[in-house]
Amino acid sequence: MSDPDKIWPTGLTEREAEEVHSYLIDGTRVFGVIALIAHLLVAVSTPWLG
Amino acid sequence: MIQFRKFALSKISRIAPRYLPFADVATEDLPLSRxxxxxxxxxxxxxxxxxxxxxxxxxxxxxxxxxxxxxxxxxxxxxxxxxxxxxxxxxxxxxxxxxxxxxxxxxxxxxxxxxxxxxxxxxxxxxxxxxxxxxxxxxxxxxxxxxxxxxxxxxxxxxxxxxxxxxxxxxxxxxxxxxxxxxxxxxxxxxxxxxxxxxxxxxxxxxxxxxxxxxxxxxxxxxxxxxxxxxxxxxRDRTRANSIAPVPEFREAWGVFVTGRNAIRLLIVIGLGTMGFGMADVLLEPYGGHVLDMSVAQTTRLTAVLAVGGLAGFALASRVLLRGADPIHVAFWGAVVGVPAFGAIVLAAPFHSVAGFVLGTLFAGFGAGLFGHGTLTATMRNAPREQIGLALGAWGAVQATAAGIAVALGGVIRDLIVAMPGSEAFAAEAPYVPVFALEIVFLALALLVAYPLLRRMAGPEQRAHYVSTKTTDLAAKSVP
The missing domain is CATH 1.20.1250.20 (MFS general substrate transporter like domains)
Structure with a gap:
């Protein structure tokens, strides 16, 4: 807590917080694309909505 | 508010580490469970x-x-x-x-x-x-x-x-x-x-x-x-996180790596040996079925035999290496064991000996275990502290490529011989024996390339290393 860079309430520095955030963003993007491809493939073999 | 903030901070700082995926830097030795x-x-x-x-x-x-x-x-x-x-x-x-x-x-x-x-x-x-x-x-x-x-x-x-x-x-x-x-x-x-x-x-x-x-x-x-x-x-390594030292290019780092002690020679040995041991993986079962008339249940158990041999190899390698044996020696003897093992597999056809075939398979697994363990340990031990990832990456690249090529090559050779005109006249073992023979050749080549390493690796530098670690049992070194 003596480190002035650490920010309340997580105790991470700003750079560390940004890095953690970047993992979240990357993960969301990757999983989003994967989910999209999976849905497209399912739609090709067993179409729904008409 | 200030009060609450202070309270929350101290609370978090006490609880948080338990729930965060960071390791204690202070841990001296790694417990086996970890x-x-x-x-x-x-x-x-x-x-x-x-x-x-x-x-x-x-x-x-x-x-x-x-x-x-x-x-x-x-x-x-x-x-x-x-x-x-x-x-x-x-x-x-x-x-x-x-x-x-x-x-x-x-x-x-x-x-x-x-x-x-x-x-x-x-x-x-x-x-x-x-x-x-x-x-x-x-x-x-x-x-x-x-x-x-x-x-x-x-x-x-x-x-x-x-x-x-x-x-x-x-x-x-x-x-x-x-x-x-x-x-x-x-x-x-x-x-x-x-x-x-x-x-x-x-x-x-x-x-x-x-x-x-x-x-x-x-x-x-x-x-x-x-x-x-x-x-x-x-x-976590804060000094590395904050360092502004320029990072080397891959080409530079690779150049440093290959000038290390016998790095390239070791990689060649790994490639040849992996090819030698890996080629038969998918052919053992059809060989047993077609040539030795083993049942499906029996040939399925061959995989288990190979695995048991491998486990025995890993166990023995761990044991002698922990006593201070040279990993290159262990790998060398693994390849040495492989040669007669594949010889037994080849000879099982003319003698129609299922026992000989199973025994050969067991020892092929055993030799592969010794060889794999020895070469990976040697790679780890030779890697400079700052190039561990690169060294293990090179090991993995050679090992995975060689194993993949070996399996493909084994299958292709067999299929080519089967597809040859007039192949009906061949004996049942004809498509398989050349593959097993080629494995023996690869293992022999690996032994040939590895031979100079045996002496050089046990040079003065290495010896000093053994004395400095807790191993005083130098005699164990000559008994891989």
């Missing part, structure tokens, strides 16, 4: 390998009626990434992160790739096989999505294994490395055996729905096990 947990990533690698090469291979050909040549191409796609292991390992060596991590981000990315590949794989395969309405869909959809799925899983496996091994090497002191190598191999084998049995049992009553369930369950298990393996393993 090592075992780290080795779980090898279980997921084994699971992925079995799923790709074993289970899905069969399901695609038998249940989904995909042409065998297309299946072969799809399965060998991940091999494309094998040479990039050296690059991945290098990147993890120089990775700069504010959190002070360098291995965890790569293992996590690899895990995501594995998960993503498995998530779309069953649907891609169903589309590829023309299931349901997919019959009318253009062929490129199925082809490209299946290729994408295999590539994602393959890239993920290469990444997780390379960086995972580098992390394990980071964490343990030099004298404990043989223990880690043994553990990693055993966990890989365990993951392969258990998942082969479980997948086989789950897919006996094949339905498309069951295929989706099994593959996606594998995806979830992969993520779960890898997170469990990573948790609180890598210590």
């Amino acid at each position: 090592l075992l947990r780290l080795a779980l990533f090898q279980v997921t690698v084994g699971m992925a390998l079995v799923l790709l090469v074993g289970t899905l291979n069969r399901v695609m050909i038998v249940e989904l009626n995909v042409p065998a040549s297309l299946v072969g191409i799809m399965i060998s796609l991940p091999l494309v990434f094998a040479p990039f292991r050296a690059l991945i390992g290098f990147r993890s060596d120089i990775h700069k992160s504010a959190l002070g991590w360098r291995r965890v981000p790569y293992i996590w990315k690899g895990t995501m790739l594995q998960f993503g590949g498995f998530a779309i794989m069953p649907f891609a395969l169903l589309v590829l096989s023309g299931y349901g309405e997919a019959v009318d869909a253009p062929a490129w959809i199925g082809l490209s999505s299946a290729a994408l799925a295999f590539l994602l899983v393959g890239a993920g496996v290469h990444m997780v294994q390379t960086v995972g091994l580098a992390l394990a090497t980071d964490l343990v002191p030099v004298e404990d490395q043989p223990k880690v190598v043994g553990l990693m191999y055993v966990m890989l084998l365990l993951g392969m055996i258990v998942s082969a049995i479980v997948f086989g049992a789950l897919l006996t009553d094949y339905t498309p729905g069951r295929l989706i369930q099994v593959v996606q369950a594998a995806a979830v298990i992969t993520v779960a096990l890898n997170i469990l393996a990573l948790w609180k393993q890598e210590p």
Whole structure:
């Protein structure tokens, strides 16, 4: 807590917080694309909505 | 408010570390339970390998009626990434992160790739096989999505294994490395055996729905096990996180690496030996069936025999290496054992001796265990502290490429001989014997290349190292 860079309430520095955030963003993007491809493939073999 | 803030901060700072995935920097030695947990990533690698090469291979050909040549191409796609292991390992060596991590981000990315590949794989395969309405869909959809799925899983496996091994090497002191190598191999084998049995049992009553369930369950298990393996393993390094030293280029780093003691020669030995041991993997069962008239149940048990031999090899290698034996000697004797083992397999045909064949298989596994353990331990031991990722990446690149080429080559040679005009007149063993003979040749070449290493590795530098570590039992060194 003596480190002035650490920010309340997580105790991470700003750079560390940004890095953690970047993992979240990357993960969301990757999983989003994967989910999209999976849905497209399912739609090709067993179409729904008409 | 100020009061509350102070209270919350002190509370968080006390509780948080327990719930965060960071390791204590202070831990001097690694308890076995933590090592075992780290080795779980090898279980997921084994699971992925079995799923790709074993289970899905069969399901695609038998249940989904995909042409065998297309299946072969799809399965060998991940091999494309094998040479990039050296690059991945290098990147993890120089990775700069504010959190002070360098291995965890790569293992996590690899895990995501594995998960993503498995998530779309069953649907891609169903589309590829023309299931349901997919019959009318253009062929490129199925082809490209299946290729994408295999590539994602393959890239993920290469990444997780390379960086995972580098992390394990980071964490343990030099004298404990043989223990880690043994553990990693055993966990890989365990993951392969258990998942082969479980997948086989789950897919006996094949339905498309069951295929989706099994593959996606594998995806979830992969993520779960890898997170469990990573948790609180890598210590944070603030000095590295804040350093502004220029990072070397891959070319430079590689140049430094290959000038290291016998790095290239060791890699050649690994390649030749892996080819020598790996070529027969898929041919042992048909050889036993066609030539020695073994039943399906008997030939299936051959895989178990090979695995038991491998386990015995790992166990013995761990034991003698922990006593201070030279890993190169262990690998050398592993290849030496392999030559008569494959000789016995070849001679089993003229003598029609199932016992000789099984014994040969057992010792081929044993030799492969010794060889694999010895070469990986040697790689770890020779790696400079700052190039562990690169060294293990190079090991993985050579090993995975050689194993892939060996399996493909073995199959191609057999098929070529079978397809030769007039091949009906050949004896039943004719398509197999040249492959086993070639394995003996590769092992002999590996021995030839490795021979100069035996003396040089035990040079003064090495000897000093042994005395400085706790090993005083120099006599054990000459008894690999």
